[in-house]
Amino acid sequence: MTDGAPVIVACVQLAPVIGDAAESLARIHAGLQEAARRHAKIVVLPELANCGYVFADRAELLRAAEPLDGPFVRSLVEAASSLGMVIAGGFAEIDDGIIYNSSVIVDRTGVVASYRKAHLWNTEKTCGFVAGSGHPPVVDTDYGRLGLVVCYDLEFPEWVRMAALDGAELLCAPVNWPLYPRPAGERPGEIVRVQADAAVNRMFIAVADRVGLERGQDWIGGTVIVDADGYPLTSIELGTPQVVTASVDLALARDKSISPLNDVHADRRPELY
Amino acid sequence: MTDGAPVIVACVQLAPVIGDAAESLARIHAGLQEAARRHAKIVVLPELANCGYVFADRAELLRAAEPLDGPFVRSLVEAASSLGMVIAGGFAEIDDGIIYNSSVIVDRTGVVASYRKAHLWNTEKTCGFVAGSGHPPVVDTDYGRLGLVVCYDLEFPEWVRMAALDGAELLCAPVNWPLYPRPAGERPGEIVRVQADAAVNRMFIAVADRVGLERGQDWIGGTVIVDADGYPLTSIELGTPQVVTASVDLALARDKSISPLNDVHADRRPELY
Numbered sequence: 001m002t003d004g005a006p007v008i009v010a011c012v013q014l015a016p017v018i019g020d021a022a023e024s025l026a027r028i029h030a031g032l033q034e035a036a037r038r039h040a041k042i043v044v045l046p047e048l049a050n051c052g053y054v055f056a057d058r059a060e061l062l063r064a065a066e067p068l069d070g071p072f073v074r075s076l077v078e079a080a081s082s083l084g085m086v087i088a089g090g091f092a093e094i095d096d097g098i099i100y101n102s103s104v105i106v107d108r109t110g111v112v113a114s115y116r117k118a119h120l121w122n123t124e125k126t127c128g129f130v131a132g133s134g135h136p137p138v139v140d141t142d143y144g145r146l147g148l149v150v151c152y153d154l155e156f157p158e159w160v161r162m163a164a165l166d167g168a169e170l171l172c173a174p175v176n177w178p179l180y181p182r183p184a185g186e187r188p189g190e191i192v193r194v195q196a197d198a199a200v201n202r203m204f205i206a207v208a209d210r211v212g213l214e215r216g217q218d219w220i221g222g223t224v225i226v227d228a229d230g231y232p233l234t235s236i237e238l239g240t241p242q243v244v245t246a247s248v249d250l251a252l253a254r255d256k257s258i259s260p261l262n263d264v265h266a267d268r269r270p271e272l273y
Numbered sequence: 274m275t276d277g278a279p280v281i282v283a284c285v286q287l288a289p290v291i292g293d294a295a296e297s298l299a300r301i302h303a304g305l306q307e308a309a310r311r312h313a314k315i316v317v318l319p320e321l322a323n324c325g326y327v328f329a330d331r332a333e334l335l336r337a338a339e340p341l342d343g344p345f346v347r348s349l350v351e352a353a354s355s356l357g358m359v360i361a362g363g364f365a366e367i368d369d370g371i372i373y374n375s376s377v378i379v380d381r382t383g384v385v386a387s388y389r390k391a392h393l394w395n396t397e398k399t400c401g402f403v404a405g406s407g408h409p410p411v412v413d414t415d416y417g418r419l420g421l422v423v424c425y426d427l428e429f430p431e432w433v434r435m436a437a438l439d440g441a442e443l444l445c446a447p448v449n450w451p452l453y454p455r456p457a458g459e460r461p462g463e464i465v466r467v468q469a470d471a472a473v474n475r476m477f478i479a480v481a482d483r484v485g486l487e488r489g490q491d492w493i494g495g496t497v498i499v500d501a502d503g504y505p506l507t508s509i510e511l512g513t514p515q516v517v518t519a520s521v522d523l524a525l526a527r528d529k530s531i532s533p534l535n536d537v538h539a540d541r542r543p544e545l546y
Contacts, residue, residue, distance in 0.1 A: 119540055122532040133545060155473055155537070157430030158546040182504065189472050189503050196469030199462050200428055230462050231455065259395040264428070267392055272406060273431040 006247045007143045009170065009204075010040035011234075013223040014241045015212025018052030021064065025050055025075060027241070028089070034243045036083040041143040044208040045089030047117075047151050047174040048101065054215040058099075058128030065094035068114055073104055081108040086141045088148060088172035089208075092129075101129045103150050103174045105139060113137035117150035118159065138166035144250040147203075151175040154194055154207075164201035165265065169253035171197070171205045177220040188220050191236055199230025202256045202264050204248055211241055228253045279520045280416045282443065282477075283313035284507075286496040287514045288485025291325030294337065298323055298348060300514070301362070307516045309356040314416040317481040318362030320390075320424050320447040321374065327488040331372075331401030338367035341387055346377055354381040359414045361445035362481075363423055365402075374402045376423050376447045378412060386410035390423035391432065411439035417523040420476075424448040427467055427480075437474035438538065442526035444470070444478045450493040461493050464509055472503025475529045475537050477521055484514055501526045 012031030016024040028049055035043045047053070050072045051064035066072050072091045080087045086107045093102035093116065100116035101124060116132025117124075136159060138147045147168030153159050154173055163171055177190045191207075198205045204227055211221040221239035224232050225246040233246035256263045285304030289297040301322055308316045320326070323345045324337035339345050345364045353360045359380045366375035366389065373389035374397060389405025390397075409432060411420045420441030426432050427446055436444055450463045464480075471478045477500060484494040494512035497505050498519040506519035529536045 118542055118545065122534045125534050131542075133542075135545070152535075152540075156541060157434070157469075157473060158541070161430070162546070182502075186504050189468070192465055192503060193469045193472060195462070196430075196466045199466060200430060229455075230465060231459050261395045261398050262425075267425075268429060268431070269391055269404075269406075272391065272408070273435070 006249045007042060008038065008040045008245050008247050009206050009225055010035035010038060010043045010243055010245045011206050011208035011223045011225060012043060012045050012243050013209055013211055013221060013238055014046065014049070016049055016052040016210060018054065018214055021050055024052070025072065029075070029079060031243055032079045032083060032087065035245070036085060038243065038245050040245055041085050042146070042170065043085050043087045044172045044206045045087065045174055046208045046210040047090035047103070047176045048092055049089045049174065050091050052214055053176045054217050055127045061092060061099055061128040065092040065099045067094055068111065073106065073111060076104065076106045077110050080106045084108070086143055086146065088146065088174065090150060090174035098130050099128050100132055101150060103148055105146055105148055105172065107141055112141060113139045113148055115148045115150065117153060119152045119156055121152040136163040138163055138168045145169045147171040149173055151177070154197060157197065157200070160197040161201065164203045168203055169250035170248070171203055173205060173207045175207055176210045177222050179218040179220050188222050188237060190220065191222050191224055194224065194226055195230040198226040198228060200264055202228040202258070203253050204228055204250060211239060279522045280315060281311065281313045281518050281520050282479050282498055283308035283311060283316045283516055283518045284479050284481040284496045284498060285316060285318050285516050286482055286484055286494055286511055287319065287322070289322055289325040289483060291327065291487055294323055297325070298345065302348070302352060304516055305352045305356060305360065308518070309358065311516065311518050313518055314358050315419070315443065316358050316360045317445045317479045318360065318447055319481045319483040320363035320376070320449045321365055322362045322447065323364050325487055326449045327490050328400045334365060334372055334401040338365040338372045340367055341384065346379065346384060349377065349379045350383050353379045357381070359416055359419065361419065361421055361447065363447035371403050372401050373405055374423060376421055378419055378421055378445065380414055385414060386412045386421055388421045388423065390426060392425045392429055394425040409436040411436055411441045418442045420444040422446055424450070427470060430470060433470045434474065437476045441476055442523040443521070444476055446478060446480045448480055449483045450495050452491040452493050461495050461510060463493060464495050464497055467497065467499055468503040471499040471501060473537055475501040475531070476526050477501055477523060484512060
């Protein structure tokens with residue numbers, strides 16, 4: 001639980017380099033350093049931040065995958081400890097020969113939550129990832145009660161709801177949002193859906209997207225921090241590598257009321273769903 | 274089921290006159306006539322279209338309430354028959370002494386669906402309405418397979434999902450959206466949530482809102498028709514009485530695929546929810 005003081009949340013939008021874990025890790029840690037300079041206490045990294053996304057086949061993905069106690073997660077824990085922050089971010093996890101599109105939340109004490117993406121996007125299904133079946137974790141940290149999902153999970157309101165009902169004040173969402181055409185003047189639909197996810201639960205959501213054309217695939221670069229009313233606290237559709245921050249009062253997410261007689265969670269009719 | 278030919282959907286945004294059912298009905302039928310002139314085959318009216326919203330107490334609401342076979346619904350059936358359209362709209366329904374915030378879908382044959390709002394907003398809870406417990410109806414009509422919810426129901430993605438999973442191609446949503454402040458440049462959150470409701474289900478949604486300051490309460494006037502990708506087909510935040518139309522191909526809502534390997538409904542993990 002937070003004490004009601006605002007906390008600075010950062011999202012690091014970067015371009016992982018497929019096949020070059022060292023360079024990807026350097027970009028991640030440069031982002032974490034910048035977030036620390038800007039006094040961030042909660043930092044979100046993209047999905048598959050250390051390895052890239054467009055894998056040619058399972059063999060290539062296998063070379064990029066690491067165990068939960070591998071160098072990527074260890075380096076996040078070291079950074080969390082030395083910089084005094086909580087970090088959420090995504091990587092390709094291998095466990096007992098099975099590869100997951102995973103994310104972790106780490107703090108100065110180590111890994112406080114790990115999660116395997118439950119809803120796989122497109123070629124993730126064919127390049128070797130297996131869908132997880134664990135619920136979105138929700139954990140108390142020094143700076144607030146955090147939930148964790150990955151990318152396409154956000155498109156399933158049932159899934160986001162579970163994290164919110166478990167008390168997440170801020171949902172951390174590492175993503176890789178592919179860029180598709182949309183009508184002129186319209187915000188990317190992915191961001192619209194995150195706005196709705198936040199508002200119907202009165203929960204903050206921090207999305208860290210990636211950038212960098214990868215094997216012909218471009219990305220939205222849609223990193224955004226959304227408040228409990230569902231409105232963005234940061235500029236949207238940034239498109240380039242950068243760190244964005246917002247000062248948020250996570251205590252607001254513990255009040256679910258939206259009118260004198262309405263509460264977004266208490267008004268649910270679970271007996272009917 | 275539709276045959277794939279586009280159909281014109283209209284939403285009638287109007288100002289009911291509280292305490293003057295005759296004037297409200299005149300405005301409704303003027304809207305239906307205008308919709309017919311513009312070749313609409315599916316027309317959506319606001320929530321509580323014939324009676325207004327801000328009731329002083331249950332006694333006043335009771336005077337406005339009608340049975341399902343009362344003059345309001347009968348007049349809609351007559352219009353549906355004479356104008357050759359399907360009409361969805363809201364009214365205060367009384368049944369066995371209990372008052373519901375109801376909506377109907379009617380066609381040339383009569384009432385094809387009726388529904389009692391399951392999630393009540395604010396003073397609806399104190400001025401005499403009782404929440405319904407029936408699921409959103411989904412019915413085949415001459416012009417498509419239509420679902421029906423009322424206003425605040427839209428804020429519960431679980432509820433919208435039920436109509437979508439039952440095959441609604443177009444969700445008809447009579448609403449009365451109260452006007453609240455929001456950040457400059459931001460679309461009303463209610464519309465954002467409808468966009469998300471549509472996209473995560475690949476279903477069209479037609480929202481008919483009301484206008485007209487009523488006992489100090491102003492309204493968004495946010496009538497909008499949203500496509501299966503979640504983008505508005507009509508101008509938003511109109512604010513004044515008017516009829517808006519869009520030509521929609523409801524067959525698009527029967528294809529839930531959003532990538533070569535993704536389907537917004539088949540990708541759900543209901544065993545985990």
